[in-house]
Amino acid sequence: MDRDPQEGADDDGATYRMAGSITISRAASTAREIAAEPDPLTIDLGDVRNMDTVGAWIVHRTVRDRNAKIVGASTEVKSLLEQVAEADHPARVRPEEPAGFIRMLVELGEWVAEIGVTLVGLLGFFGATLIGFANLIRRPKRFRVNAVIQRFDVVGVRALGIIGLMSFLIGIVIAQQGAVQLQQFGAEIYTINLIGRITVRELGTLMTAIMVAGRSGSAFAAQIGTMKITEEIDAMRTIGVSPVEALVIPRLIATVVMMPLLAFWAILLSLIGGGIFVWLDLGIPPLTYIQRLQEVIPITDLWIGIIKAPVFGFIIALAGCFQGMLVESNSEEVGTRTTTAVVQSIFLVIVLDSVFAVFFSSIGWR
Amino acid sequence: MTGIPKDCDPVITVRGLSNSFGEQVIHDNLDLTVCRGEILGVVGGSGTGKSVLMRSIIGLQTPGAGEVEVLGENMIDRNEDEAKNIRRRWGILFQNGALFSTLTVAENVEVPIREYFPFIDKQLMDEIASYKIAMSGLRADAGPKYPSELSGGMIKRAGLARALALDPELLFLDEPTAGLDPIAAAAFDDLIRSLQKKLDLTVFLITHDLDTLYAICDRVAVLADKKVIAVGTIPDLLASDHPWIQEYFNGPRGRAAKDTAERDGEIVGGVEA
Numbered sequence: 001m002d003r004d005p006q007e008g009a010d011d012d013g014a015t016y017r018m019a020g021s022i023t024i025s026r027a028a029s030t031a032r033e034i035a036a037e038p039d040p041l042t043i044d045l046g047d048v049r050n051m052d053t054v055g056a057w058i059v060h061r062t063v064r065d066r067n068a069k070i071v072g073a074s075t076e077v078k079s080l081l082e083q084v085a086e087a088d089h090p091a092r093v094r095p096e097e098p099a100g101f102i103r104m105l106v107e108l109g110e111w112v113a114e115i116g117v118t119l120v121g122l123l124g125f126f127g128a129t130l131i132g133f134a135n136l137i138r139r140p141k142r143f144r145v146n147a148v149i150q151r152f153d154v155v156g157v158r159a160l161g162i163i164g165l166m167s168f169l170i171g172i173v174i175a176q177q178g179a180v181q182l183q184q185f186g187a188e189i190y191t192i193n194l195i196g197r198i199t200v201r202e203l204g205t206l207m208t209a210i211m212v213a214g215r216s217g218s219a220f221a222a223q224i225g226t227m228k229i230t231e232e233i234d235a236m237r238t239i240g241v242s243p244v245e246a247l248v249i250p251r252l253i254a255t256v257v258m259m260p261l262l263a264f265w266a267i268l269l270s271l272i273g274g275g276i277f278v279w280l281d282l283g284i285p286p287l288t289y290i291q292r293l294q295e296v297i298p299i300t301d302l303w304i305g306i307i308k309a310p311v312f313g314f315i316i317a318l319a320g321c322f323q324g325m326l327v328e329s330n331s332e333e334v335g336t337r338t339t340t341a342v343v344q345s346i347f348l349v350i351v352l353d354s355v356f357a358v359f360f361s362s363i364g365w366r
Numbered sequence: 367m368t369g370i371p372k373d374c375d376p377v378i379t380v381r382g383l384s385n386s387f388g389e390q391v392i393h394d395n396l397d398l399t400v401c402r403g404e405i406l407g408v409v410g411g412s413g414t415g416k417s418v419l420m421r422s423i424i425g426l427q428t429p430g431a432g433e434v435e436v437l438g439e440n441m442i443d444r445n446e447d448e449a450k451n452i453r454r455r456w457g458i459l460f461q462n463g464a465l466f467s468t469l470t471v472a473e474n475v476e477v478p479i480r481e482y483f484p485f486i487d488k489q490l491m492d493e494i495a496s497y498k499i500a501m502s503g504l505r506a507d508a509g510p511k512y513p514s515e516l517s518g519g520m521i522k523r524a525g526l527a528r529a530l531a532l533d534p535e536l537l538f539l540d541e542p543t544a545g546l547d548p549i550a551a552a553a554f555d556d557l558i559r560s561l562q563k564k565l566d567l568t569v570f571l572i573t574h575d576l577d578t579l580y581a582i583c584d585r586v587a588v589l590a591d592k593k594v595i596a597v598g599t600i601p602d603l604l605a606s607d608h609p610w611i612q613e614y615f616n617g618p619r620g621r622a623a624k625d626t627a628e629r630d631g632e633i634v635g636g637v638e639a
Binding site: 023024025027028031052053054057058061079080083084086087088089090091092093094095096329330331332 | 492497505
């Protein structure tokens with residue numbers, strides 16, 4: 001592996017002598033050394049023992065760009081040089097991209113256009129599911145009972161554990177934080193008001209929606225997206241099965257039906273969590289706690305919590321299935337679409353929640 | 367029948383290889399030798415473990431028993447650093463290309479170069495990727511494309527360009543012509559043959575394609591009954607009386623491929639070579 005660059009003494013300028021094995025392992029140093037030689041350059045390949053295409057390429061481009069002369073090449077080296085010369089078609093590595101400010105404008109424009117396309121697409125998808133529902137009502141035999149029941153299990157029953165645990169802990173946290181603040185006024189009895197109203201009216205449903213979006217909305221997007229990539233959706237269409245009927249509607253129904261039940265479950269567990277905290281920390285016995293809850297929580301609070309749930313469920317399932325259907329080309333897209341589905345559904349849920357809050361207050365359900 | 371040519375310089379040596387998935391035995395005491403500078407075709411019915419054999423050789427799967435030697439190095443239980451030295455001496459074309467979908471074709475070709483030779487400057491790296499792409503028979507405008515924008519044949523060629531990135535001595539091809547139309551498949555065969563000659567490659571080629579066998583393979587290994595039941599040139603194999611081999615080469619498709627090859631005077635290794 002010896003290298004031996006020699007400055008030629010004659011009028012031909014420099015001679016770069018290559019020796020030993022000129023392969024990719026020495027590519028960086030060989031390229032640097034050749035670049036350092038002055039023109040006109042002669043490359044002596046007499047002592048080359050073996051060469052690979054990368055070595056040959058470096059020689060080739062020196063000949064091409066700097067008009068270097070080659071001496072002493074063996075037949076094998078010559079044939080390698082010919083091969084790389086034959087393959088000399090410069091290719092771009094990345095697609096062309098405009099630079100700087102223009103690029104920023106382009107990205108902004110694409111972003112706006114994409115938001116528009118997404119909204120229109122979501123609306124179109126909503127329409128398609130309505131048509132799907134209408135078709136099912138006309139031909140109820142095509143309703144996939146088994147698929148729906150299976151989704152009930154996946155979306156609802158299997159979520160009971162995690163949603164229950166989460167709500168229980170949230171109940172404790174609200175009680176604990178509330179008690180600390182209210183004790184300063186000697187008003188710790190109002191901790192029960194706080195727990196009762198906030199969990200029943202707002203947090204139970206909202207936290208359930210967030211959990212379902214993360215758990216089921218993402219799964220919908222990933223499942224349907226993967227099916228798009230493996231052409232299962234196309235296969236369904238060609239067989240005559242409507243993907244909306246077979247995939248989207250069972251998921252929509254399951255989420256819409258399961259959300260209020262899960263929300264109720266979450267409310268219950270939050271109240272239990274809060275109750276246990278006030279019992280242990282403030283010494284309020286469970287019976288008093290329950291009585292007090294009955295007094296302070298108007299029944300309309302429960303209605304508010306439960307009415308919101310199916311709407312949130314619908315949004316979550318719709319966003320999940322919609323993003324899944326948008327997957328087109330590669331596996332990376334499944335990931336990004338899944339993320340988008342979760343972000344989109346949680347965002348829409350929170351927007352709708354504030355709309356509901358204003359609406360219910362204004363109809364007098366305070 | 368399973369004889370090794372006298373002047374064989376073994377590049378891959380498999381001895382007593384056994385593989386099983388649960389109850390299902392895939393390989394039982396399998397032997398195989400691949401010689402330097404040859405194109406060895408591996409054939410066998412579906413489920414005879416052709417891909418598993420390749421995965422065992424390249425170390426993606428630890429065999430139940432047996433020895434695997436590649437380029438003079440033992441492959442079983444190697445530590446990761448030593449294995450890397452062997453890995454840069456081979457290139458692998460997976461069945462579906464296995465291109466990295468988030469990178470362009472040219473960037474895919476650069477991945478192995480970057481991994482092993484990070485000091486090569488950007489411009490030289492791009493030039494290397496360009497000529498590898500051209501050598502694999504892709505047009506220069508394929509360089510900045512993403513795999514999702516390529517056709518099946520282009521994906522294979524791009525995969526080949528990546529496999530050739532480090533100027534390997536040894537090339538593994540898993541069904542390179544599967545899913546290509548006959549014209550594209552024949553062109554791909556020619557490409558492999560000419561690259562093999564130009565770059566002095568040893569090729570381990572899994573295939574179902576009888577035309578490929580006739581057109582470019584020096585020797586063919588037949589997998590059946592959990593081992594390599596025969597290795598040899600196609601005329602050697604035609605002389606065998608194993609029922610699967612007879613069925614395979616003398617079935618309607620086998621005969622058609624043979625006729626084509628004879629018409630083109632292409633039978634390698636046996637008749638005229």
